[in-house]
Amino acid sequence: MKYTRLTALAALGVAATLSLTACGNGSSGNDASSSVSSSSSSSSSDANASSKSGSGSSGSEASNAKSGSGEDSEAGAGAANGATETGGQVAFCKTADLAIDATDAAPDAGTGRINITMINRGSTTCSATGFAGVNIKDADNTSNPIERGQAQPRITNLKPGDAAVFNLAYQIDSGDSLADPTNIEVTPPNETHTVSLDWPAGAGEIMGAYTDVEVYPTHTVE
Template identity: 35%
Template sequence: MRVTKITIAALAVAAGLSLTACQSDGDATSRSDSSAAPASPSAHGGPGSDGSARGAAKASAGKDSGAGQSTGAGTGSDKDGKTGKTGKTGKCRTDELEVTAADHTIDGDPGGTVVVEFTNGGGRDCALSGYAGVDLRTSAGSLSARRTGEPASRTVLKDGESVAFGITYPVNDSGGSGVRVTGLVVTPPDETKSVSLAWPGAATLPVTDGSGSPVKAGPIGSAGQGG
């Protein structure tokens, strides 16, 4: 009987050990399956997570960036609009002009006439308007011409084209030596740089009483009409 009881007890112990081993295997399998299962969406930035908020912010920033690029293109267009492309022709500069003077006095006229011509040599269209500055160098000092007061229109010169204006002055028929003219200084309209030329008109001017300059200059385009 003792042997039988020992055998039964041994079997019971073995059965208990086997059951414990099975439970341990089941727990291990459960833990292994749990570790192999995919992480929850919130662990990878899924909906409702901080990662999702960051992703949405980045997407929103990307959209905003695209809108900024669109606005930038518009700004570039505005800049192009501000580059001076207005279709207006710039004024003629002194260095772009060839300036010449010639005597145009006609027999029978009460006074003398000199015509000053501007020729555009700047390689571009340019405009002249108004009155040029005119000064005569004389033995008595510099003598500035007065404006005739005629209306002045704007003239656009293509490269190679010319425009002229007239200078009128009194002829010295007093029999005296008068005032000797030694040169002519011309300043194009709206410019400060002048051009010095030889005086092509009469050698002398009559002596004046100091009441004003006897020399007059017409506007651009008035060649032979100053008076």
Template identity: 40%
Template sequence: MRVNKLTIAALAVVAGLSLTACQNDDDAAATGQSDSPASSSSSSSSSSSSSSSSSGGSDSDGSAQGTAEDSAGESSGQEQSATGKCRTDELEVTAQDNTIDGDEDNTVAVTFTNGGGRDCSIAGFAGVDLKTNSGTVSAERTGEPAPATVLKDGKSVSFFISYPANDTGGSGVRVTGLVVTPPNETKSVTLDWPGAASLPVTDGSGTPVKVGPIGSAGQGD
């Protein structure tokens, strides 16, 4: 009887140990299943963060490039504005006799001095009309090249007016005034005529007065 009791007790101990081992295996399996989603979630989150960081870097570079381009465009616009065309109200207009002995024609030089407080651009031909006792005589362009000139504030540029001398011995056409219109402007300036008192009478086939392009009579200080 004692032997049987010991055998039964031993069997009970073995059964208890087996049951404990099974429970531990089940707990380990359950723990492994719960850890796997957490690991996957962490990896996904890390990947998303890396992608977001990369995307943010691209946006930052694009924004910096756009800002640089905008600044360059603004700078270019400011430069163009600083050298806008010269306006009549910004120019001091003067005229003086510039005839040189021996020249075929007489010459008057007209000078534009920039007093507008900014640099400006001037190009082409000024409008020139001579007031006479027989009406207005408009000058004809010479057809020479007329490149643009940036006229610095306080600087001057000149052009010439040429006309034939009155060697006919008669009174000719008496000149009473000079009207000058800067290139690309509609506002004119009226000056005293500094040249010879008269022009020879023509047959009306064309004007004897010629005007050269801006800069044709030199550029001064």
């Protein structure tokens, strides 16, 4: 009887041991699974963070590159427009620094043209851009302003020794003209001082009145 009871107790002990071992193994398996899951989640978070950080950095560099490109374009545009690095502009030529002369340049018997040349005798580059003011003085001592022709001014910068020219245009009278010009009074563009030039010898007589004469803007001599 005692033997049978001892055998039963031993069997219960073995069963309990197996049960505890099974529970321990299950817990260990859960812990391992949890550890792997946690490690995987951590790695995924680190990878996402790294990806976001890298993306943000690249975007910033691209923005900076675009910003730099824009500055270069503005500089190029500025250079194309003739602006200096300091933003300065060429000063207009002073009458005192210009040697001015008038010559007959009629291309044919019916067209009158007088070229007026201005040479920069100063020591620095200056601008002669625009229309000169012109009056024609008649033999009766009256002064007649000349209208501008239909033309757009061109940039006309003169280095020391360079020349610019503009012309007066009119139709030549084949008969007796009512105009009797003696002098051409010239005020360079954006100046207030005037010089008086002799009407060129040999220039054709003006058809009509002085209002039929036109002055054209300056341009450089090639």
